[in-house]
Amino acid sequence: MITSLRQMAETVRSSGIKRKIAVGWAQDPNTIGSLYRAVSEGFAEALMIGRREQMISTCIETGADPERFTFIEADDEKSAAEMAVSMTRSGEADVVMKGLVGTDKFLRAVMDRENGLLPPRSVMSYVCAVEIPAYHKLLFITDTAVIPFPDLDQKVAMAGYAINMAQRFGIKKPSVALIGASEKVSSHFPNTHDYSVMCKMAERGQIASCVMDGPVDLFLACDPESVKIKGVDTPLAGNADILLFPSLESCNPFYKGLMLFAGGELAGMICGTSKPVVLMSRSESELSKYYCVALSCLMASQKQ
């Protein structure tokens, strides 16, 4: 079982497998920096799509050896994004990654019906593996970045992606906490009704390979002491692997709080696509960016 991001990256490094990453509009120092370590360590090959001369000069400026990269010429950000997606779709690459192109343009290419990476009716969502010193293992958190207010079907899909990722980390039957403000089911919080439905679905095996409970608050999910004090009977027992949040406005400040105030690092990626999609915030740490690339290589090694 992988319990840290360092260990996750080590697993990828030592696998002997090299994944091809197609990067759309790759000429910024940020993108080059985050890929250089992965490429140098030998588990990724970077197909850098953009203005070749600019990419090479940025490599030199940032101290990255341009010989380590493969450069592919593109005229503008839109065509670079489309080319990166298309190469991944065709199998020339295993992973697609956003460069300096705007998130909206990049995701439009990913979601394109004809040439994109999103199967029909598939739900696209974001899962993060978060490491914090104060918890004894990784926390898989969703959705930090994509779906504003997930409905029931979207929540079910989100749970599935997080379970799948946790399993790739060796957690056979992860504990999934459906996070609310308390453990009470209440009409004031419609999400608690979705959560009740999901628990029944898990009981029926319609959401498989997990221990699921919710609504629970964060203390019941992650603190065995609180479970004792409150006397709530929950199979999570303060030992959750996965935290599913009711909204993006709920999940996003939570994970950012862990990054900023609890010494957190993360690895995250878009799920629901036919191939891993790497999309990072510029304000993530260099280490988190490296971990995102490593995670996408780990997840690429299975058919999604």
Added chain:
Amino acid sequence: MITSLRQMAETVRSSGIKRKIAVGWAQDPNTIGSLYRAVSEGFAEALMIGRREQMISTCIETGADPERFTFIEADDEKSAAEMAVSMTRSGEADVVMKGLVGTDKFLRAVMDRENGLLPPRSVMSYVCAVEIPAYHKLLFITDTAVIPFPDLDQKVAMAGYAINMAQRFGIKKPSVALIGASEKVSSHFPNTHDYSVMCKMAERGQIASCVMDGPVDLFLACDPESVKIKGVDTPLAGNADILLFPSLESCNPFYKGLMLFAGGELAGMICGTSKPVVLMSRSESELSKYYCVALSCLMASQKQ
């Protein structure tokens, strides 16, 4: 300026003022424990309403000297809660505090139109002062506990309460961050529209004595480095005093994350009532409970 909870309690202790706290159904060790330090330190007088004999024996069991408390006999939890509220309303007490009575019953007494503490049309909300080692000052956070999905008027009231509390800590013009998943105004996130309206109200002086901006994500609110990296022009500059959240489902896991994973302690109370109302979660630490009592005494020393 008060920058820590220890300093806040010290300010209350050294004020020479003693506040009377009426406690509804006070016979549990939890309530007695959290009041005993405040009473021993001389800044609070506890009017313990409940079954006298039971309260005394619980004092003895928990090592608290019963001589320090005033006991008032009550038959059941409902009448104990009503008596505590009524004594506070009449001025016999300065603060009301929940004991072993259920939260719903207790709040019903507080909100009672005839005999309660909530002025007509007043918005009741919860503000926490949170101390974490990783931030250089206190963070005032709202609403962790009361309003599920605040509308615009409720958000304006919440901001007012948090500003008022911050000012009692000596922060003349607190920086208020209206927290979202990003800094973008978007129809996908109706709260960002409310936030835009609030910023205009602050500009017009309709929300006074603060620097307000939103939507912002947590990084823009609390991390100067991220402000630089993202190049967003915000007067908050990563130095927010107050974080206003779009929903209870958003605020609650955030503050619990800080408690559990970032070494946080808190002091919180209900605002919007004519007198301070203390309502604590059983899973708060002993220290946080003591700080809640101290905070209510600090806030009682002004006309609300």
